[in-house]
Amino acid sequence: MEVKIDLFGVTKDIIGQSEIRYSLASPAKVHHLLEKLKAEFPRLQALSSLAVAVNSDYADHDQELQENDEIALIPPVSGG
Amino acid sequence: MEVKIDLFGVTKDIIGQSEIRYSLASPAKVHHLLEKLKAEFPRLQALSSLAVAVNSDYADHDQELQENDEIALIPPVSGG
């Protein structure tokens, strides 16, 4: 299946785009996505944290991804 | 000596004026003034606190009063 991932902050700089489309073998969990991305973009491994948001909520690593999920990478936040 | 005493809040209601002039034997201390006033206006005794300000500072009970001091009775405050 293909998922679209929104990128923000430093992850946008590391990956070089504000969104990417990604093919994952079904069923795919959050940790599968993270492992694949970290392998392809090693600078992601240096971040003090890297969360995944699914449909505007922080997702557990073993949450299963669905094709129409709104997915985003959440590097360390710095609002306020 | 004669002193002028400014009255605020409930002390103004109890004494019925916004200022009074008062004769005290010299040397007079803060506690002499308080004792005299509480004897003359017994309702002052019912207040949870009654401070005396001399020249815009809270005065100790044994501070000596001077003729030109600015004196005020300070019942429990309720600003804010």
Add this chain to the structure above:
Amino acid sequence: MIAITDQPISVADVIQAVQSDRAGAVDVFIGTVRNNSLQKNVVRLEYEAYDKMAVKKMEEIALEVKAKWPVQKIAMVHRKGVLGIGEIAVVVAVSTPHRKEAFEACQYTIDTLKQVVPIWKKEFYDNGETWVANHA
């Protein structure tokens, strides 16, 4: 900006008074007239102040707060006279580099103001009135 005023307080002016390029945090406390107090229905209230001493005590609080916290600027304005429900009685604003000290300094300021500044509040109810005493 430290003042007792018989005019409505402009919160914007008080905040403007603590603006500083070196401050990243501003905490503002606004005390307003509630429509109830100890189960009674408050219709309005009146603040009386010993203006001269009140300003002196507020200036002393400002000095104390600046000594305790890295405060860039501090402002406090208290209203006096008759106030209706919802009107602003007091505004305290403090600017600091970081937010933790802004909250601490602002809370200390209003807590201390309520304990030592010679201002008195009279509440008017449907059927009576009373001078209020703050708890120490």
Add this chain to the structure above:
Amino acid sequence: MIAITDQPISVADVIQAVQSDRAGAVDVFIGTVRNNSLQKNVVRLEYEAYDKMAVKKMEEIALEVKAKWPVQKIAMVHRKGVLGIGEIAVVVAVSTPHRKEAFEACQYTIDTLKQVVPIWKKEFYDNGETWVANHA
């Protein structure tokens, strides 16, 4: 009032949004852009937000705060885009019957906002730029 905006934030509007006749206390936190950060000279900064999720998380914080404290009303607005020194990045306002809870609820709100709301700050210095990470 809960929002992410690319326009300057009106503090007055945020305060107005928490006005309540039953509230005696309003605490307002204003986060502004400081001219220095970790000894570096900040010339401007840029906030990026995941708007949809940011608003959802702020709404969740509001519900949590209302469950923990007797909050009458709560408002939070965060700016995004390019901001100069002294500009307002965030405003949180909370109204409660008494002041202690106003301070507690407001501080909890901004502390939590900084930890969980997906907003990112990039600082621009005289000679470089960096994405900032808040401490948890």
